[in-house]
Amino acid sequence: MVDEDRGSLPYRLVHGEALVAAAAWAMGEAGVDLVDVTVPWHVVADSGRALVLHDPLCPMTPPDFIASCVRTAAARDVVVVGVRPVTDTVKQVVDGRLGATIDRDGLAAICSPVVLPARVVAALDGRPVTDFVALVDQLRSSAGVALVEAPPSARRAETDEDLRVLEALTEPR
Numbered sequence: 001m002v003d004e005d006r007g008s009l010p011y012r013l014v015h016g017e018a019l020v021a022a023a024a025w026a027m028g029e030a031g032v033d034l035v036d037v038t039v040p041w042h043v044v045a046d047s048g049r050a051l052v053l054h055d056p057l058c059p060m061t062p063p064d065f066i067a068s069c070v071r072t073a074a075a076r077d078v079v080v081v082g083v084r085p086v087t088d089t090v091k092q093v094v095d096g097r098l099g100a101t102i103d104r105d106g107l108a109a110i111c112s113p114v115v116l117p118a119r120v121v122a123a124l125d126g127r128p129v130t131d132f133v134a135l136v137d138q139l140r141s142s143a144g145v146a147l148v149e150a151p152p153s154a155r156r157a158e159t160d161e162d163l164r165v166l167e168a169l170t171e172p173r
Contacts, residue, residue, distance in 0.1 A: 001027065001034060002053050004130045009157070010056035014167055022059035027052065029063035032070065041126050050074060051116045055132060058112035060170045061154040066113050069148060073115040078144035080115040081136055083108035084155055108147055110136060111154045
């Protein structure tokens with residue numbers, strides 16, 4: 001569970017639970033063992049196991065999706081990254097002026113999880129960076145990376161409005 005550099009938002013509520021608690025529950029339901037940040041990195045690296053990084057700002061990522069990403073990382077020996085399609089209009093900025101519209105079909109928004117297979121974990125010098133975009137950029141050059149479309153409920157919440165949308169999208173029936 002990665003809550004560093006995310007401010008207080010991971011401790012806001014979604015369906016009456018802290019985002020970090022909802023995300024931890026999903027990891028447990030997916031069969032992923034949580035690792036406390038106090039565990040020395042060499043213990044994690046030497047474990048021979050994949051490392052699943054889950055962003056509590058994506059608290060409603062379904063456990064079955066997380067488990068599927070773990071299976072894919074193990075079967076294909078690649079880093080697996082949950083992504084959502086980009087729906088906003090994205091523009092180039094040239095010399096401080098708006099330029100051409102960028103084709104969204106070539107873009108993806110990183111969400112959760114990011115699964116590092118055991119080979120990648122063992123090769124890291126230390127804990128991976130907590131910025132998932134920077135991490136994926138870093139790993140693209142040294143490890144295979146598979147982007148897997150995450151379900152809408154895995155969307156990232158960065159504002160209170162995002163949380164309201166996420167709650168409406170995942171309202172228990």
